[in-house]
Amino acid sequence: MTAIEYSESTTTSEIVKAFPDKVNGRTFLVTGASEKSVGSETAISLARDASPAIIILPGRxxxxxxxxxxxxxxxNPAVKTIFVELDLSDPASVKKAAGEILDSTDIDHIDVLINSAGVMVTPYTPTNWKSPTGQPIELQFGTNHLGHFLLTKSLLPKIRKAAPGARIVSVSSSAHRLSGIRYDDPGFQNGETYxxxxxxxxxxxxxxxxxNxxxxxxxxxxxxxxSLHPGSISSGLQQYVTPEILQEGLARAKDIPNFEPYGRRKTLQEGAATSIRAALDPSLEAFSGKYLNDCNIYTPAPWADSFEEAEKLWKWSEECVERTFAN
Structure with missing residues (x-):
């Protein structure tokens, strides 16, 4: 096997074909797999270039x-596909979906969980997620983090059943450099300062x-x-990214050190490649907890590169879940 020279141009097919034994006969769960998305390309690439046993595809x-x-x-008719209804912005939906997956006799274990769903620069919208103080959590944090947090934590028993060699992949973004976690005001004063x-x-x-x-x-x-930055890709994720909002984002990023280069638009195959490498490549195992960009390990912002911050967020997220379901 020829070693892959990982770059922004690496495709999903190259990686899947290099590691078929990490795909064949295994069970994958990919969130955010609506048509023409990084999530859908991730799932399709696994089935096109190898043969998973099961691909679980939750969606609204x-x-x-x-x-x-x-x-x-x-x-690939040999691949069993399973749909599970899941709205990550709705705590009750996440809890129900996780329960269905845990109770399913068709899903013995999960080898790889890929958290690829997300929303981007949406208008302020409160959700039923609550902060530890009872403040409504807005849509982006509720969907992109708390929904995936509860899903991931809930599914750990079935992921552990696949060990050794299981993976959890979280699709992030270079935009993490725009803000750390606003523990004291995650909801932007109920949208007033959003x-x-x-x-x-x-x-x-x-x-x-x-x-982390x-x-x-x-x-x-x-x-x-x-975790990873997939790159700049045209997909349904950008439905709220008007030219004005894009320029605002680029202006915010201009003076931030180490901001991931805003290069050419990637194809979906190139955009999903970093997710696929994170899910499959055995050489990455030693670097568990790291962040990737263009299929290679990359250094995130300081507030995203600390175990102390990671532990703080985990405990705070547990408090959010507890407060959410207490009402």
């Missing part, structure tokens, strides 16, 4: 995921800290955990 509605399920069935980029940034910082915490607290040979 079956109609959003159906085209991807049909494509997987067409390219800025969409800062809200997106803190949610993406949380994705990195989740991987898991990487430090679970033996890496059992479950290795990674």
């Amino acid at each position: 509605t079956y109609s959003r995921i159906e085209p991807v399920i049909k494509e997987i069935n067409n390219i 800025t969409a980029w800062e809200a997106y940034g803190q949610s993406k910082t949380a994705n990195i800290l989740l991987a 915490f898991l990487g430090h607290t679970i033996p890496k040979h059992e479950i290795a955990s990674f």
Whole structure:
């Protein structure tokens, strides 16, 4: 096997074909797999270039995921696809979906969990998630972090069943450099001081800290955990990114040290490649907890690169879940 020279141009097919034994016969769960997304390309690539046993595809509605399920069935009928209804912005939906997966006799274990779903620079929208003080959590943090936090924590028993060699992958963004975690005011004073980029940034910082915490607290040979920036890709994620909002984001990023280069737009295959490497490449196991960009290990912002911060966020997130379900 020729070694892959990982770069921004690496494709999912190159990686899956290099590590078929890390795909064949295994069970994958990919959130955010609606049509023409990084999540859908991740799932499709696994089935196109190898042969997983099962791909679990949660989504808000079956109609959003159906085209991807049909494509997987067409390219590789041997792969069993399972749809689970999941709205990450709704705590009750996350709890219900996790329960269904844990109770399913069709899903004995989960080898790889890829948290790829997300929303980006949305207008201020409160959710039913609550902060430890009872403040409503806005949509981006609720969906991008708390939904995935509860799902991941809930599914750990089935992921541990796949150990050694299981993986948890969290899709973050270079936008994490725009904000750390606003523990004292995660909801932007109920929207009065809301800025969409800062809200997106803190949610993406949380994705990195989740991987950091898991990487430090679970033996890496059992479950290795990674976060990543997929790159700049045209997908449904950008539905709220108007030219004005894009320019605002670029202006905010201009003077930030080490900001991931805003290069050419990647194809979906290139954009999903970093997720695929994080999910499959055995050489990454020793670096569990790390952040990747363009398929290589990269240094995140200081507030996203600390186990102390990761531990603080984990405990705070547990308090959010407790407060949310106490009402």
